[in-house]
Amino acid sequence: MNLAEIIKSDRIKLNMTATSKDEALKELTDLLYESGALSNKESFLEDVDFREKAGITGIGNGIAIPHGKSKFVKDTSVAIGLVKKGIKWDTIDDLPVKLIVLFAVNENDKTGMHVRLLSKMARKMANEEVCQRLVQASSPDEILQIFSGE
Amino acid sequence: MKIVGVAACTSGIAHTYIAKEKLLSAAKELGHEIQVETQGTIGTEDALTEKNIKEADIVIIAADIKISGKERFHGKKIVEVPTHVVIKSPKALINKIQADLGL
Numbered sequence: 330m331n332l333a334e335i336i337k338s339d340r341i342k343l344n345m346t347a348t349s350k351d352e353a354l355k356e357l358t359d360l361l362y363e364s365g366a367l368s369n370k371e372s373f374l375e376d377v378d379f380r381e382k383a384g385i386t387g388i389g390n391g392i393a394i395p396h397g398k399s400k401f402v403k404d405t406s407v408a409i410g411l412v413k414k415g416i417k418w419d420t421i422d423d424l425p426v427k428l429i430v431l432f433a434v435n436e437n438d439k440t441g442m443h444v445r446l447l448s449k450m451a452r453k454m455a456n457e458e459v460c461q462r463l464v465q466a467s468s469p470d471e472i473l474q475i476f477s478g479e
Numbered sequence: 480m481k482i483v484g485v486a487a488c489t490s491g492i493a494h495t496y497i498a499k500e501k502l503l504s505a506a507k508e509l510g511h512e513i514q515v516e517t518q519g520t521i522g523t524e525d526a527l528t529e530k531n532i533k534e535a536d537i538v539i540i541a542a543d544i545k546i547s548g549k550e551r552f553h554g555k556k557i558v559e560v561p562t563h564v565v566i567k568s569p570k571a572l573i574n575k576i577q578a579d580l581g582l
Contacts, residue, residue, distance in 0.1 A: 383489045384543060388566055394493045398520070421567040432492055434520070444492065444521050451493040455500030
């Protein structure tokens with residue numbers, strides 16, 4: 330299993346213009362839609378919002394992991410965005426969020442390899458040092474390297 | 480002490496696995512033995528064995544949903560918390576459990 334199959338440079342934006350959570354989710358959803366991962370971006374966003382209401386997705390250390398499990402996802406995938414200034418988000422440590430990792434999961438994709446790869450990424454983000462390096466990443470390649478590191 | 484845990488979250492995609500890693504690294508750092516089962520979208524992984532459960536001093540259930548197989552822990556000491564508690568302060572949780580158990 331190789332994370333390069335799921336972490337794609339056209340789904341990574343390191344200079345996000347969003348100034349709010351809603352804008353950030355929309356900006357990343359646009360990335361996913363433009364790269365062909367979604368069949369309907371408005372409906373996907375509704376599914377992401379639904380998950381946001383179910384519990385906090387800010388996991389601390391400047392990182393948030395919103396996710397949509399949705400029938401409007403064609404390709405189980407991930408979009409990653411960096412907001413250098415940080416934005417307000419519900420998080421466990423009350424710090425602003427800089428790196429947003431948006432998981433898009435096909436509702437019927439229960440055992441797929443891509444879902445496994447997403448869970449592997451999630452495990453990586455349990456490590457504080459990994460989180461610190463991620464929020465300072467300066468290229469999509471670096472992000473892939475950090476997630477792929479042991 | 481010996482710990483067994485189960486992690487599960489609403490979507491079964493992300494929090495489950497972060498919670499598991501946090502528990503593993505905190506327990507290791509504090510010198511405890513731990514096994515954590517995940518119940519996620521991709522099914523159950525690292526399922527706890529009967530032996531794991533029998534030997535455990537404590538069962539930590541870090542879940543935002545109802546987990547399956549809870550009857551396996553009948554008669555054991557169980558601590559149930561939402562995943563975000565484990566993600567935020569895993570060491571504090573384990574230390575508190577240890578103090579409460581007097582181990």
